[in-house]
Amino acid sequence: MIQLEDKHYIGEGEIRFCYEHPEDKNLCIKIPRPETTRAYTNKELLYFKKLSRRNKAKYQYPFYSDFHNEVKTNLGLGQVFDLVRDETTGNISKTLEYYLMESKVVPDEQIESALSDLKQHMTKYKVFTRDLRSRNICCKLKNNNSIELIIIDGIGHRDFFPLADWFHYFSKKKVDRTFTRWYFDSLKDQRDFLRRD
Numbered sequence: 515m516i517q518l519e520d521k522h523y524i525g526e527g528e529i530r531f532c533y534e535h536p537e538d539k540n541l542c543i544k545i546p547r548p549e550t551t552r553a554y555t556n557k558e559l560l561y562f563k564k565l566s567r568r569n570k571a572k573y574q575y576p577f578y579s580d581f582h583n584e585v586k587t588n589l590g591l592g593q594v595f596d597l598v599r600d601e602t603t604g605n606i607s608k609t610l611e612y613y614l615m616e617s618k619v620v621p622d623e624q625i626e627s628a629l630s631d632l633k634q635h636m637t638k639y640k641v642f643t644r645d646l647r648s649r650n651i652c653c654k655l656k657n658n659n660s661i662e663l664i665i666i667d668g669i670g671h672r673d674f675f676p677l678a679d680w681f682h683y684f685s686k687k688k689v690d691r692t693f694t695r696w697y698f699d700s701l702k703d704q705r706d707f708l709r710r711d
């Protein structure tokens with residue numbers, strides 16, 4: 515059984531707590547809150563199972579934090595995911611929300627261009643998200659001064675009849691809608707949305 519301690523704590527949201535994996539610095543363990551149902555977790559894991567059949571070697575960069583397995587911990591059953599770290603320092607990457615609201619080290623043009631890359635990847639590889647908030651995207655700082663935006667939460671979709679899984683026309687429409695729905699058509703819209711929240 516894996517022992518998670520306060521020193522491993524990274525952050526939390528409405529659904530779960532996130533801890534650094536004590537045995538692997540490139541993984542994290544997510545522990546659902548007591549009120550999070552098993553059905554919710556199962557649904558998410560089912561979508562990752564579907565994604566696991568993709569040829570990830572084709573991706574230009576790993577644009578979502580992938581699920582690995584479940585583990586027993588002192589805090590209950592946890593789900594193991596890729597942990598996003600900055601290449602520059604090895605520190606755990608901050609979220610896009612942090613770079614939009616609290617730090618000015620990444621210029622807006624760079625964020626805009628990385629968002630466009632993320633959108634392209636989601637469309638091309640048909641990976642969808644229900645919850646494209648900037649707190650659910652990590653901004654990985656790279657040594658060559660570039661950044662990569664990586665989805666860390668909210669992967670999946672609710673479509674009963676998933677046309678977007680099969681046809682480019684629908685996947686493009688779906689991803690475009692997601693970006694608009696979460697105020698990513700401009701950084702001004704996004705910052706206004708974050709201030710309102």
Ligand SMILES: Nc1ncnc2c1ncn2[C@@H]1O[C@H](COP(=O)(O)OP(=O)(O)OP(=O)(O)O)[C@@H](O)[C@H]1O
Nearest residue numbers: 525526527528529530532579596597598649666667
């Ligand atoms: N793979 C990761 N790499 C780096 N940091 C992460 C990762 N996953 C989660 N975090 C950090 O932990 C926080 C909470 O994790 P997560 O978003 O998975 O929780 P949640 O309860 O599902 O969130 P929400 O309230 O958006 O549903 C994130 O906002 C982020 O700061």
Ligand SMILES: [Mg+2]
Nearest residue numbers: 527649650667
């Ligand atoms: Mg979250």
